[in-house]
Amino acid sequence: MEPAHDKRDAILATALVLFCERGFHGTPTSLISRETGVATGTLFFYFPTKEVLIDTLYRQIKSEAGAALKTGVAHEPAIQQKLCRVWENAITWATENPDKFRFMEQFAHSPFISPPAHEDGMSHFLFLQELIRDGIQEGVIHDYDPGLLCSILASSLSVLAPRIMATPDPEQRALLTRQGLAFLWNGLAAHPDAGEPCTAAGRTAKKKRRGRP
Secondary structure (H helix, E strand, O other): OOOHHHHHHHHHHHHHHHHHHHHHOOOOOHHHHHHHOOOOOHHHHHHOOOOHHHHHHHHHHHHHHHHHHHHHHHHHHHHHHHHHHHHHHHHHHHHOOOHHHHHHHOOOOOOOOHHHHHHHHHOOOOOHHHHHHHHHHOOEEOOHHHHHHHHHHHHHHHHHHHHHHHOOOHHHHHHHHHHHHHHHHHHHHHOOOOOOOOOHHHHHHHHHOOOOO
16 A cells, blocks of 8 residues: 555645646645546545645745755855855755746745744744844944845845746856845945855856866
8 A cells, every 4th residue: 555645745735736737716625636647535534625735835835945956055164154054055956846937936925825934934033033033243344234135135036036947058057146146145245345156156157067078
């Protein structure tokens, strides 16, 4: 027999695709169960309502994205490099998980996500506000409201990531990443001579170019 967690994960995976394609109202639970290959009663066993299903999916994706954005950040030497690592991680995660990225964009401010789920989802990104606060205290980031700066960064990356994802050439993607993140850093930096932004992206692009025959 198929393990219970496999059925649950299959339902979530199918719902993700359908919600992205058809939206909340256009995705009845009967369609999710049919596309998953399980009985509707099985779906309701794991998720009593469609709202519970979408909340669960939202929490899971937010948790995964938050963990991905933190990857390697603690090993970066300074605030500038830490923030650039977060942004690079965000673009990498979006590129490798287009359906999950689209779901987050589609339901980021949706009334179909419950307030507790919204709060829980955003809790995975509080570390970014802490990084910005540290940068403000160190004098390398403008002394603006950290929550405002996080919102601006999130909105900018929402535009930047799809542009990069739509670019097939790896070197062009690296260039767009470097330019986009440099633009973001220059908007944050308290001083115009704050240093070369997002050097990790530059190193990645240079390594790729040197590795070409």
